[in-house]
Amino acid sequence: MNITLKVWRQKNSQSQGNLMEYKLNDISPDMSFLEMFDVLNEDLQKRGEEPVAFDHDCREGICGMCSMFINGRPHGPQGYTTTCQLHMRVFNDGDTIYVEPWRARAFPVLKDLVVDRSSFDRIVQAGGYISVNTGSARDANEIPIPKEVQEESMDAAACIACGACVAACKNASAMLFVAAQVSKFAVLPQGQPERQLRAERMVAQMDAEGFGACSFTGACSVECPKSISLDHIARLNREYLGAKLTSNNV
Numbered sequence: 001m002n003i004t005l006k007v008w009r010q011k012n013s014q015s016q017g018n019l020m021e022y023k024l025n026d027i028s029p030d031m032s033f034l035e036m037f038d039v040l041n042e043d044l045q046k047r048g049e050e051p052v053a054f055d056h057d058c059r060e061g062i063c064g065m066c067s068m069f070i071n072g073r074p075h076g077p078q079g080y081t082t083t084c085q086l087h088m089r090v091f092n093d094g095d096t097i098y099v100e101p102w103r104a105r106a107f108p109v110l111k112d113l114v115v116d117r118s119s120f121d122r123i124v125q126a127g128g129y130i131s132v133n134t135g136s137a138r139d140a141n142e143i144p145i146p147k148e149v150q151e152e153s154m155d156a157a158a159c160i161a162c163g164a165c166v167a168a169c170k171n172a173s174a175m176l177f178v179a180a181q182v183s184k185f186a187v188l189p190q191g192q193p194e195r196q197l198r199a200e201r202m203v204a205q206m207d208a209e210g211f212g213a214c215s216f217t218g219a220c221s222v223e224c225p226k227s228i229s230l231d232h233i234a235r236l237n238r239e240y241l242g243a244k245l246t247s248n249n250v
């Protein structure tokens, strides 16, 4: 297939960017979107031009690195799919495809399609953990947890921190991400010790990083490649309110 790419090129975080046009011929429909970008970069290097900088790591839908805004949607047109798992067959021969970085104040563009998502790391550092007093290994079945509770926690833990929720949100809110981090512990017995502090500290850090407020539009959940549910935002709101009513933390 033959395609035209309009790709956001930006030298560094200080410079202004713009869309550059590239034409690619004989692209296999079975290529992944990132493999198509590999072909583009090989072409650019052969011509002595700077390759397009983009993030990727696992290329298996696990790590959350492949943040591309494709034709106006995070990770492109196919639901529940990361950019690395998107294949060229979802596009048509002759298509023009627009590729941009995530757009959010808390995710500044570093170069081309690469954004700085360390704000997510700082949110997790603020409370996305449980403290465990180490000692001898405990029996895995010592604290029985009902299957439905395990699954609720695992559904939240499926978040790969890619940032698509922020990119999809008109307010650039990180509520779905924070809600997933809070939820995965809040429903488990192991997550109870720092439960109040966790919600308060992570929300405070989210605000400090410059993410917007949640207006419950739901685009985050629709565009999430791991289909993290809005129910977790409801739980975060309950956790946060409960923490504020009963503690003097933060």
Ligand code: FES
Pocket (backbone or CB within 6 Å): 055, 056, 057, 058, 059, 060, 061, 062, 063, 064, 065, 066, 082, 083, 084, 085
């Ligand atoms: S490169 Fe790891 S999720 Fe896409």
